[in-house]
Each structure stands twice: as C-alpha cells, then as structure tokens.
Amino acid sequence: MIYHTIVSELKEQILYITINRESKMNALNKQTLEELADAIAFAGNSNEVRGVLLTGSGEKAFVAGADISEFSAYTTEQGEALARNGHTHVFNAIENCPKPIVAAINGFALGGGLELAMACHIRVASDHAKLGLPEVTLGLIPGYGGTQRLTQLVGKGKAIEMITTADMITAEMAEKMGLVNYVVPQTELIAKAEEILNKIKQRAPLAVASAIRAVNANLHKDEDGFEIEIEEFGKCFNTSDFKEGTTAFLEKRKAVFSGK
Template sequence: MVPIFTPYPSTSEHPERMTTPLENLLLDRSDDGILTITLNRPSKLNALNAATIADIKQAIQLALDDKQVRGIILTGSGEKAFVAGADIAELAGLNEVNGRRFAEQGQEVFCMIEESTKPVIAAVNGFALGGGCELAMACHMRVAAENARFGQPEVNLGVVPGYGGTQRLTQLVGKGKALELLMTGDQLKADEALRLGLVNHVVPAAELLGFCRELLLRILGKGPLAVGMVIDCVNAYFAPERNGYQTEANSFGRCCGSEDFREGTRAFLEKRPAQFQGA
C-alpha cells in the first residue's frame, strides 16, 4: 500500500496499512491507484459526528488533488456497520440555527463526493442508517454485503434527514417509495434495496471489498476524462439550474478535442488496448 500523505509508521497490527493524521478514518492507497477510505469509529458503529464529517471532507479533497488516486472505495470498519447513523449525543444539542448549519456542512461534504470526477463506490458492510444511508447515496455506486441494512429513521427522533437524504433517496427509488421509507423510518434489507435500485449489487460479506475493487478497476481501464464527464452529465440531469442535454453536448465536444479520444480511436482501429492519460 502507498500512503497519500507524508509517510507515517505502519501499525504493528496491520503492517500493510499506513496511518494518517485523520482521527476517524483509515486511508489506504494501492499501487493501482485505488484509495480505500474506512470510517473508523467501531465502538460507535462508525456514527457520524462533526469531526468525522470534517475528516471525510479533508480525505476527499486530498484524493481529488492527488494524481496518483484514480478511484475511491468508501467503507466502514468492523462487521456490523458501514455507518449506523449520526452521533445522537451530538445531534441532541442542536437548535434551529446551528441545526441548519449542521445540515449545510454535511450537504457540502456529500456533494463533494457526488461531484467527484474520480469514481466513488460505497462498500456497504452492514448498517447504513440515517447519515450512513445518505453517505452511501452520495457515492456514484453502492455495493452491499448480504447483511447490509438501509434506512432513513430520522422521523423516530422527530427530525428529517439533513445530508440530502430526502433528495437522493427520491432520485434513486422514486417519489412514492421514498416517501414511505422517509415517513415510516423502515429499514430495507440488501435484497430489497437491490430490487428498488438503491444498490447496484449484493455480494457475500467476505467478497465485498474484492468485488468493489474489480468493479472499480473495470471503470479505471476506460478513458478517465470521459468517466469524469459521465458523472458530471448524469448529475446535470438532477440539477434544475443546468441543461443536461447541453452539458452532454459540451462534454462530447471536449472529449473529441482530447488526447484520450485520439488514443482511444487509434487503439480501436489498431486492435490494441488503449493507453489513456486523462488528457
């Protein structure tokens, strides 16, 4: 594994893992450019608090700035939870003013993930509830272990989702089912989440990270400039201030003027694998 920060000593328990200065995350970058971000608050079932949100923001920004990082897997530590929700002790102290700011700060970070031009896959290894479900939905794709559970149970606390859950859940499963899940707080098992389109794949827990790596490597073999523009074009569909068709036409034109396009078409005509450079 290759650290994306100034090197820190390896831990004795995990000699292959390089530690980082982020308190609530573990970051591992493999030689093939895949950065695995692991939320690491196992005693709290990886619940999100303000410090963890700040760590996620820093990790995503560092990943976007690091040319050696080509794709990201986001997962949770332990076998029980991806992210079991928000840290309720912290949540209980909010009022109307700082509650709004709390939601806006989380939305800002999750939008960074959604708008990343580097593909991000959520490897959901257990409970993804509340903020955890919102975090998974901000990723470009979701792969769930068979024991995964999804839900937005905020109404049980007398509050609504604050990190984009009402918007992204509706986009993924449709208005009627989203309203049902948001108003009842019911949880979905992995197979039901797959049926509804909330997740892309369901796999045995032991195969989760390997499956995500294989899926991401398939994507990373394509033109990186085009992959990033696919993300932007799809996001444009859901942005009322943008014209998705025009975004697509502009992106197509930019691709046609790129070295990746010239390499891709040459490689196809010469019947050889393309060597994309992302330019």
C-alpha cells in the same frame, strides 16, 4: 491532515477510505465529516487516484447514523448550518467528485450512513446489510440529502414510505428497488467493489469525469443536462486520451490512457 476517525490508503490508483469508529458503529461525528471532506478533496484533485472505495470498519456497520450526542441541543440556526456544511463539504463533494466512488456497505447503513452511501456513484451491499432513514423517530428528517437522493433512486412513493415509517429494509430489497447496484456475501464485498473500480480504471479518466458530470446534471434543476452532455462531449475531443482511444481502436489494440 492527520486522520483519527478514518483510514485512508492509496493502492494501485484506488483510494481506500474506511470510517474507523467500529465501537461507535462508525457513526458520523464532526471530526469524521471533516476528515472525509479532506480525503474526498484529495481524491478529486490527485492524478494518482482513479477511483475511491468507501466502507466502514468491521462487519456490523457501514455507518449506523450520525452522532446524536453532538447535536441534540442544537437550535434551528445550528441545525441548518450543520446540514449545509455537510452538504457542501462531504455529501455533495462526493456526488460531484470527478473520480468514481463506490460504497461498500458492510452492515447497517442508517440515517447519515445511508445518505453517505447514496451520495456515492455506485453501491455494493453485503447480504446482511440493513438500510434505512430513521430520522423521524428522533423528531427530525434526513438532513444530508436523503429526501432528495432516495427519491431519485427509488421514486417518490417508496421514498416517502421509507422516510415516514422509518423502517429498515434488507439488502435484497434495496437491490430490487434500485437503491444498491449489487448484493454479495460479506466475504466478497470488497472484492466486488474493487472489480468495478478496476474495470473503470481501464477507461479514459477524463471521459469518466465528463460522464459523471453529465449524469449529475440530470439531477440539477438549474442545469440543462443535454447541454452539459454536449459540452462535455466536445471537451473530450481535446484530450490525448481521445486520440489514444481512437488510435487504439483503429489499430486493434488495447488503449493505454494517461488522463490527459
């Protein structure tokens, strides 16, 4: 797929995905979601990719929300389809991607933008970032998993407060609440995200994927997280990386993992 609203670049096993609609505050429109779905699918299936860094172009916005003009006249059925397609192909695909995805939040992360960041496995925010779910000011609620993921990250009380008041919070407050992992100056944002991914790159890729799968199972009511952990633990024993990791430990050297 040829991308028109995102930029995707693979460097040193990290796939850099930049939402490239700076004049529109990187708002999510249908085309952007389709291109994100394609890029995330590539990341999950490519042996060349060890991690993903997701950000927005410019310094004003990560993603300032969805493109309201595209759905302002939707019916109930169209609205449900919009949310369901987004869940399946983008937001859930990000959460369930076997490669770690780090969101570098470089400004406003509002509505669908915050939902996009929350779907990522790790979040780093610039110190001037502002985060919020303002959908109730439009007569809507978050439709891309925001009610669920925000509750998982910050708890029921804070989630209901943020969603029903539609208030934005600062990056500092988001860090205190557990909504983001780190807050850094804007000039250090990408470097911090890269630091995390470069550390993960040194670990066994299949074990990293198993860890993501097991942690996510805790959030799914139809799965037994302990059972998934046991299964994923067992699978690791049948990998070359397990043999390399244990051999390197016993030989007191650094392991070199192949992802096999």
